Amino acid sequence: MSQQEARSVTVRAPAKINLFLGVGPVRPDGYHPLATVYQAIALYDDVTVTDDERWSVQLTGESRIDLAEVPADDTNIAIRAGRLLVEHHGLGERAARIEIHKGIPVAGGLAGGSADAAATLVALDRLWDLQTPDDELLELAGRLGSDVPFALLGGTAAGTGRGELVEPVADTGSWWWLVVENDEGLSTPAVYAAFDRLAHEIGDGTVADPIIPPALLAALAEGDVAGLAASVGNHLTDPALLLRPDLAHTFEDAEAAGALVALLSGSGPTVLLLCESMAHAHIVHREMVDKGHTRVSAVPAPVSGVHVVTSPW
Ligand SMILES: C[C@](O)(CO)[C@H](O)COP(=O)(O)OP(=O)(O)OC[C@H]1O[C@@H](n2ccc(N)nc2=O)[C@H](O)[C@@H]1O
Numbered sequence: 475m476s477q478q479e480a481r482s483v484t485v486r487a488p489a490k491i492n493l494f495l496g497v498g499p500v501r502p503d504g505y506h507p508l509a510t511v512y513q514a515i516a517l518y519d520d521v522t523v524t525d526d527e528r529w530s531v532q533l534t535g536e537s538r539i540d541l542a543e544v545p546a547d548d549t550n551i552a553i554r555a556g557r558l559l560v561e562h563h564g565l566g567e568r569a570a571r572i573e574i575h576k577g578i579p580v581a582g583g584l585a586g587g588s589a590d591a592a593a594t595l596v597a598l599d600r601l602w603d604l605q606t607p608d609d610e611l612l613e614l615a616g617r618l619g620s621d622v623p624f625a626l627l628g629g630t631a632a633g634t635g636r637g638e639l640v641e642p643v644a645d646t647g648s649w650w651w652l653v654v655e656n657d658e659g660l661s662t663p664a665v666y667a668a669f670d671r672l673a674h675e676i677g678d679g680t681v682a683d684p685i686i687p688p689a690l691l692a693a694l695a696e697g698d699v700a701g702l703a704a705s706v707g708n709h710l711t712d713p714a715l716l717l718r719p720d721l722a723h724t725f726e727d728a729e730a731a732g733a734l735v736a737l738l739s740g741s742g743p744t745v746l747l748l749c750e751s752m753a754h755a756h757i758v759h760r761e762m763v764d765k766g767h768t769r770v771s772a773v774p775a776p777v778s779g780v781h782v783v784t785s786p787w
């Protein structure tokens with residue numbers, strides 16, 4: 475590398491799914507208390523940071539990704555992450571160019587923006603040799619968004635608070651998921667608002683405090699795929715279906731295609747199909763494509779959280 479060439483660091487960050495997403499009554503700050511189990515899956519964004527005089531973001535991505543939906547200005551969560559790290563360390567005018575290569579669908583309920591924020595924190599920490607302690611990185615991540623701390627951790631983890639308090643859980647399985655993407659994204663705040671509306675319109679307005687099903691934790695610890703299929707769940711399913719009734723067809727197709735279970739990913743609209751093995755995933759994949767679902771990928775899980783791919787040193 476020549477002296478003039480600016481140094482860069484590339485970090486890879488995974489998408490997340492929620493094996494269980496239990497949602498409690500809305501808090502005074504507008505957030506909902508969660509009891510969730512996150513799992514990192516093998517769909518990735520790559521973030522490359524390079525020293526620069528001002529903040530900027532450049533977007534590229536795999537052909538199926540709709541980059542037009544991602545802001546390329548200061549509102550991009552990756553720039554927010556960079557600025558927060560600079561402020562935390564009192565680095566004044568320090569800035570970087572952030573290149574994001576997206577493999578995670580946008581507004582799909584797979585926490586792609588959160589992955590980029592976590593990747594940016596780790597990439598800049600390495601570029602500038604800041605050696606930020608893990609607990610401080612997790613705290614900064616939580617300030618950027620509820621899903622960001624999990625992106626740092628990866629693997630399989632329980633999430634509480636508004637989802638930002640994360641703790642690894644035992645997972646001995648090698649799981650296979652089919653990720654069925656949708657043409658149109660779904661707004662996370664809109665889905666939570668529909669959850670509140672449903673609680674009042676269908677229920678009496680009271681919402682129980684959620685707990686993670688013990689059977690789910692046992693299935694993960696034992697690597698028991700039938701046990702996992704029987705215990706996954708997502709309290710945002712009905713609200714998402716209220717906003718997007720067409721998703722019901724994906725659930726019907728998943729059942730007919732032989733998936734062990736179909737699960738809404740986070741706030742949707744992505745739908746996840748649990749399969750018994752890689753071979754089973756390929757069979758179900760073919761069935762889903764035959765039924766007209768064009769953007770379907772088979773991915774293993776769990777995978778690591780954010781990790782450095784290339785470093786300047
Ligand atoms: C649906 C999930 O992906 C499941 O993990 C998350 O709960 C959403 O996490 P996120 O996208 O990182 O969300 P944030 O950026 O923290 O919040 C965006 C908006 O989602 C809603 N929100 C989010 C998290 C939460 N526990 N309760 C909420 O009501 C709020 O309207 C909030 O203004």
Ligand SMILES: Nc1ncnc2c1ncn2[C@@H]1O[C@H](COP(=O)(O)OP(=O)(O)OP(=O)(O)O)[C@@H](O)[C@H]1O
Pocket residue numbers: 543544545549550551552574579580581582583584585586587588590591621659660662740741742
């Ligand atoms: N780096 C980024 N990548 C994707 N979206 C971003 C980014 N920065 C800001 N955004 C905005 O955030 C919105 C949500 O994007 P994201 O892909 O994170 O959704 P999501 O997967 O549904 O999130 P979650 O599951 O965490 O709620 C997008 O519609 C976009 O306007």
